[in-house]
Amino acid sequence: MSMFRCIAGLCTAAALLIQPARAQDSAEAAPAIAVDPVVGDYSSVQMELAAGLRLNRDGTFDYGLTVGSLDERARGRWARVGDRIELVSDPRPVAPTITASRIEQGLDNAFAIRLVAPNGRDIPGIDLRIDFDTGQPLESYVAGGPWTLPADETRRPRFVTFSKKSYRIDSGPLPLRADAGTVAIFLLTPNDFGVVDLTGAYLERDGDHLVLTRPEGKILFARADPASD
Structure with missing residues (x-):
């Protein structure tokens, strides 16, 4: 509060x-x-x-x-x-913006996504949507660390969208290169967060x-x- x-x-x-x-020092008071x-x-x-x-x-x-x-x-x-x-x-x-930052090597053979602040820290609680080459999109959220695809997901991701309506965050679909063993890092610029x-x-x-x-x-x-x- x-x-x-x-x-x-x-x-x-x-x-x-x-x-x-207040009245002036003179006998005549200032207009209200x-x-x-x-x-x-x-x-x-x-x-x-x-x-x-x-x-x-x-x-x-x-x-x-x-x-x-x-x-x-x-x-x-x-x-x-x-x-x-x-x-x-x-x-x-000015609403916050999210842009693609860089691709890094991961610790295993999985593909992962990170959403980070300018100081490099992971940002939690932001919704994400993954659009694939086929079928329905997958909706999830980042929890403050790398996000990975479900183990049983075999489709190839094409786009990711980050959003948080209450804070006017909406990245729109961002192209996604989902190579195994890599981490796609996206940067959130706060602006007038x-x-x-x-x-x-x-x-x-x-x-x-x-x-x-x-x-x-x-x-x-x-x-x-x-x-x-």
Whole structure:
């Protein structure tokens, strides 16, 4: 929940930013600057989920969410459009990419696949799909080390596709040279890993709450109480 705490921990600073303008030293007070009442900090806490949202008075926003093993964050601009508050990520995040890296000799006569980070460590939990020269594809996942074909698989692999929807990972079909006794190594370049693109998402009022709607679903946010920070 560290990301949620980071967002919610900004509430006191936000409260200071939206205080009404003070009178000048002269007898005439400075003109009041209207602040959109939606400006402020919001939170959502559910089973295994914690999220924070800040709408800044300058038209920017900050967002963070933790649910299970997924952490995501976003920032950008917000604007009123009719009854909605529309969000635009700025800058637009760049999704992770996966590319073929190199072929190495294996320790035995089997063919294997590795997916590694720039530091050379194997990446676990990424789904993969193997397309063969004939028949139906095989779906599996890398567990943090070399992945090998089932012992009874006699077809010749032609393509591999890596994917993880929650982190916007989708390599598309990558050509596969599946020679016995070799390891095909693929490189995952993180780019803006963990940064979600909220362009097209929007907020709507539901009583005293805000509802964030995005393709993945809806999140109900309640206004945070700065006095509780």
